[in-house]
Amino acid sequence: MGIKSKTKRLDVNYTPLQISGSIEVVGSVPDRQIYSSDVKEYTPDYTLTPLVLFPRCNATDPDSYLKSGSVNASLTNMKWYQIIGTQRTLINSDNTDYEITTEGDNKGQIKVKRNSSVSSPLAFEFYAEYVDTRTSQVYMFRMSTVIAVSDATLPAPILKLDSPATVAWNPLRNPLTRKITASVFAGESDIASDKQKCQFFWFRMTDGSLEPITDGNGDNDWEIEAIDHNTLTINQDYIGEDQTYVCKLGYSADGSLPSAPPDDAPTATTTIRRRIPEVEVDWKGAPTQVAGGTEKLKLEAFVMDGMGVVPDPEEWFRFVWKVKSPYSQSYSKQAEGIKPTITFIPGMMLELEVQDRGPQAILIDDTDGSVLQDADGNVLFDRINN
CATH class of the missing domain: 2.60.40.10 (Immunoglobulins)
Structure with a gap:
């Protein structure tokens, strides 16, 4: 067991x-x-x-x-x-x-x-x-x-102008005509030429308000030479002392373009200012020692800037010649123009004053304030300080 x-x-x-x-x-x-x-x-x-x-x-x-x-x-x-x-x-x-x-x-x-x-x-x-x-x-x-x-949403289109925010236009050296071209960047591509997606609205700033520029035939479109989609061409001699232009973009990815710029439309501006640089003036035809028997002086003025002698200066300047005789205490105006003939006074002082003639302006009838026109109905212009 x-x-x-x-x-x-x-x-x-x-x-x-x-x-x-x-x-x-x-x-x-x-x-x-x-x-x-x-x-x-x-x-x-x-x-x-x-x-x-x-x-x-x-x-x-x-x-x-x-x-x-x-x-x-x-x-x-x-x-x-x-x-x-x-x-x-x-x-x-x-x-x-x-x-x-x-x-x-x-x-x-x-x-x-x-x-x-x-x-x-x-x-x-x-x-x-x-x-x-x-x-x-x-x-x-x-x-x-x-x-x-x-x-994959395309970024909001960016509107740019090839004209800087502020431009100093020198009429003595710069061309009269300026083309202001708008570009629209969607991503890295400029799509401004696509008329199915981009509509440009151009304006002129007048007394703080935007005045539309549509076809160049508006009441104040004197400076407009052409408007072609994204390009505005102007004659800068008719902008006055300065002018601001505003471009607004109407954009639609599907081609449904607006008839007017939306409130949040991309906007770009450029201001063009007429600026004449500092110049110097001199003349020829009046040496400090004049030959005996001289009765008349045939003078010719010229203007110089930092680039040399200014071509066609009479387009931009008024030349006022003043003389002070030995028997006077003040100067008096004797002539105007770039090539005047002045009576010679022995011992006299000669002064040349150059004045800016200013930009082009509409001629107005002093009696009734109406705009002056030629026989063909074209508006007449002349320089402000002519």
């Missing part, structure tokens, strides 16, 4: 499962969208072609007692969450933006039928549990993904 006995339970020591998971895109619809606010469209548009995501859950038995691979069909307590910003919301079966597969090998697969957002991208969190049938140990799967959206 036995003296002693011992009893023990013998079980299998199972090695814990190795689990892994990833969210996969099923089909050809990508998990990234492109949005263009110009046309308010998503590419792809999940409301038309849904995105399908599959949370693949894998379990591997190192001892090979169980078949390794996907365990989606055996998942329990499965949940999908929608996350927008800081808001995390459980996706229920009555949410029409989603369809979730709840049975079979594709269990957990979700069909997304709503679009993401540039500012607050749509994110998802998946949670599920798997029970090891050998040990009843519960394994948890937790995965997340974000549906990124790229903003």
